[in-house]
Amino acid sequence: MTKYGMVIDLHKCVGCSGCSIACKNENNVDTGMFWAHYFHETKGSFPNVNYKYVPTLCNHCEDAACVRVCPTQAMYKDENGLTLHDPDKCIGCKSCMQACPYGVINFNKNKPHRRWEETAAAIKGGTATSKELQERTGQELPYYNADRAFTYEGIRSKGIVEKCTFCDHRIKDNLRPYCVESCPADARTFGDLDDPSSDINKVLAQYSSQVLKPEKGTKPRVFYVRG
Secondary structure (H helix, E strand, O other): OOOOOEEOOOOOOOOOHHHHHHHHHHHHHOOOOOOOOEEEEEEEEEOEEEEEEEEEEOOOOOHHHHHHOOOOOEEOOOOOOOEEOOOOOOOOOHHHHHOOOOOOOOOOOOOHHHHHHHOOOOOOOOOHHHHHHHHHHOOOOOOOHHHHHHOOOOOOOOEEEOOOOHHHHHHHHOOOOHHHHHHHOEEEEEEEEEOOOOHHHHHHHHOOOOOOOOOOOOOOOEEEOOO
């Protein structure tokens, strides 16, 4: 069986947040929500200052806490070890959010993409209204990636959770997750951890790696090198 994982090279990462933007476009993620995000730390005082930027996403843990606590099995592990979510089974109880040590699960408390229902222009006479954009494009949303709906709801409904899927719809077509594909610094490597010749294992063999919050015992499959 395939065992997918990801390595993020923090020496290559430039902190541009291109991964977050790419993820939003690929997965139709609403404003204020992130499947791919980051945290940063600043230590010291001028001129001896150290800045650390760490991209984050679902770790697709081997022992996923979100899967263990979900009362309806809406959170589950697939045959490739991905931690996925079934919106038809989700009751919005947020147990998975409370159990996840990494804060990477989002909850749709409002109707998604409500900004496209606005009837007022940001700059009167200078910008189009959301209604005008819908009329000109013939779409409810001016931008929508239909490919996302191949394996998951294209837009998740109000009252349920959502999170990174490692772009499972792209994996099925032998494509890399879009955050990996779009990274301008090639800081991300994705592949099969069970394949000794895979690129991800080559990176892990070259550098010592670490995971976020190893003390939680979830065995994340997102690794960081050169941090």
